[in-house]
Amino acid sequence: MIKKSPLKMVDPPFEFGRPNFIGRDFLLQDPTMPRKIDSFLIDTLGDLRLFYPEFNSWVSNVVIPSIISGERSIILEYRQGDLAGLAILKDSLAEKKLCCLQVMPKFQGSGIGLSLFEKSFDLLNTKSPLLSISEEQKNSFAKIFKYYGFEFSEYYHEYYRPLKNELSFNGLLK
Template sequence: MNNIKESLISNFIQDEFVLEEIHGVKALVLNFNNLSYCKPLTSDDIFIALVDLFHEVKPLYPNFESWIKMKVIPGLAVNKRKIIIVQRNDSICGYAVLKDDIDEKKICTLFVCESNRSKGVGDLLIRTSKTMLKTNKPVITVSEDRIDMFKPIFKKHGFVLTNVLNDIYVNGKKEYVFNGISDKN
């Protein structure tokens, strides 16, 4: 499994963004523009590697594997999705999944490993996301269970609460929308 994930990361690095004030931390932007030329990785390999890469957030997302298979991988193939991985000394410490569509510039997933929180990783992910999406106000949604954790970084980046939706991802749960509306994808 690790060989597939490592191959996925090493074969598709598009750019590196280095956060200079924290030694050894860099953001890698994976570029999947040429998935058809992806050998020896198959789309099933990419699916397995992404599910493994995002294993920490899987319990937070209903229909997670379906979302990866039906939205993320096809979006990566046509450059409408991007993945950012932040590494410290070659160890993954956070990641983001972006939706870069003409109708919506969205941070779909933003995750920092617990041991790397409050160390600039989330800030680097948001700054890199803004750069890749070419907007200072990307849409992002956060569940009511995690909103307090995100408030400080959203405030730092000037994110504005624009909507509160009920039952959009999980029945009985509110989803807080920042910087725009959300189409749930």
């Protein structure tokens, strides 16, 4: 899922500075870090519940455990000392997926999204990761999907929300 919305700015609750990458090693350096990252993601990206009602549960029960297992990671971009955007990636044998990409309101239109796409491609070792968006976002992302040559794959009726479609690109949702 990729989303541009008027989200609030949340400072990372890390004692370890402002990391550019959160992976297994980062989470395991402190026993309280998984809980801190969980809270940070939910606070920072909480408005995504409007498009993905189970978002908080997904973060707590899927993202955090799969970062610990080494299957997922997070890229963070900062500008002027502030969090400008982040991407959540899944890199498994079965799937290379850009799960979530968010540019903070203050930085929308500044190239942060392009930077996050490029870094995601590098980390996933592919220029065509699987990703999905809600139907309301189709027009917002048409230009960037065309730029990167993303191929529409499938409509999923009521996949996340009643009466709404989810659209996948570069592959099928599992």
